[in-house]
Amino acid sequence: MADVMTRLEPDTRAVARGLSDMTIRNLFIIPTIAFLIIFNVFPLLYSLWQSFTDFRASTTAPANWIGLANYRDLLGDEFIWRNFTITAKYVLISVSGQVVVGFGLAMLLNRAIPMKGLITTLLLLPMMLSMAVVGLFWKLLYDPSFGIINYFLGLGKFEWLADPQVALFAVAIVDIWMWSPFVMLLSLAGLSAVPKHLYEAAEIDRASSLYTFFRITLPLVAPILMIAIIFRTMEAFKTFDHAYILSSQPTTELIAIRLYKMAFLEWQTGMSSAFAYIVLIMVVAITNIYVKYLNRAKAR
Template sequence: MSTPVTESAPIAARHLARHKRSTKVRRQRVRAAWIFLAPMLVVLVLVAGWPLLRTFYFSFTDASLSDLSDTLFIGLENYLIYEDGRWYGVLADPIWWRAVWNTVYFSVVSVSLEVVFGIIVALVLNAEFKGRTLVRAAVLIPWAIPTIVSAQMWAWMLNDQFGIINHLLMVIGIIGEPIAWTADADYSMWAVIMVDVWKTTPFVALLVLAALQMLPKDCYEAAEVDGIHPVKVFFRVTLPLITPALMVAVIFRLLDALRVFDVIYVLTSNSTSTMSMSIYARQQLVEFQDVGYGSAASTLLFLIIALATIAYLYLGRNQLKLGGD
């Protein structure tokens, strides 16, 4: 009975030695990773961390853009304060909550449309047809154009006096008179969403196309032999396999959409019907020169984006775990 124990002792010793070597190698890799990351982290702290901390600090003061040195600590007054029977602060401002709603609405609608159109474009570009390389290059042109340039271009095209969009719609007979797409509250948000979808759909399509190029061909060959309908193949095979790439595309687009500024500001300026959280913060900081109040709005914007990102990553990770199970 003692022989198996004696014979297993060298095996256990070898396992222990192998474990120690793997642990040592893992520590060396972690140490090397931190050494390589250290310069980037230092730069990140200087470029992003310090301004962020300054913004947090100013949000608790009455700082003004005219003189940042003369500031007083006022606590949470910029966020919310009850005084003389009324609530004051960013959280009591109906314009701020309208900006929050505009931003969330813009983000959800635009990102959803970009995902749908991006998948469709990627599936088309993944097919074999003559001139596919030229079409792929052409599809990326909207994404390659700077946002300011594309927004100004669309502002001219959507102009109610000389815009080509109104001219074409009137020639076709869809509308009877020019529409102020970027000035009318009923159309301005959809005009902004349309421009953003046109601009960033190629980004989603590019990521999805890269995922499609990596899919195994044997699954589709087997489905073709079994006579399974292509729509069912897409939802049962293709979509689950490209979900990680879609998650990356959605999180990047969601971050961009929640902090949107340029496309809305160029098309509609400070219009309340389309004002985003970033435009609200900019208005307080620059036009009203209230650094404390604007910093409070910027801090709330940062917290909203951080919470949305954490929630999306948490839900996405759980979905991938369920899919793996």
């Protein structure tokens, strides 16, 4: 800490007022820490306490301590397990789709092509849009009567959102369309950092393009790709906006949607706090697995 602290010149006004280095450091740090405690740590701990009570924010009744009952009820609820299964499927489809599409696009853009800058900018547009807006216009694109998707694919009146078996894929496709550019952007940064001499050496050795990809490109881009996967997995777990707008199928009720209903429609505040903690633990656990792989990839 002492290394990073800059010592003040003896003739500065702060020194003239008698402010020590420590005081100045505290003046900068304490407001930030106070802000974090008030807006992050306190709500986190308060909601943790609420998760062990039967508190309902919609009533004036006091919160009663009920121990682990909320957690027990949630983990024994068939619908909650269904929500978890749906979310797991969604995360898998969505994130893997984004990685394939995003990395593929990055590979294409990593070559010398005309108007590369313009194409890259255009490809980035989806992730700059509001998720609610994206949900609304994809609802129109998917419309069986006048939607352009069925028209181009020649699918007649195929029901993307009304068919319970297809609706989750339809929601995931929207997420893939929206967030593949994010993976593409990070992958592009990784690809451009791969030393050119490695490719030249591989060419001299007459290595096949497949061999070059798996032995040079992928290992060197893997750490940054893993970061993209971590971000997208965490985000996919929290998906709400476009899934809520696009479909009301039980097969597309992700955990964020169920959590919203529980907390703000049913006002089961204690129960929803417990639910949020279960989700938090799961996301932290999955992220940790990824981080472990990330560290392994970096070590290589």
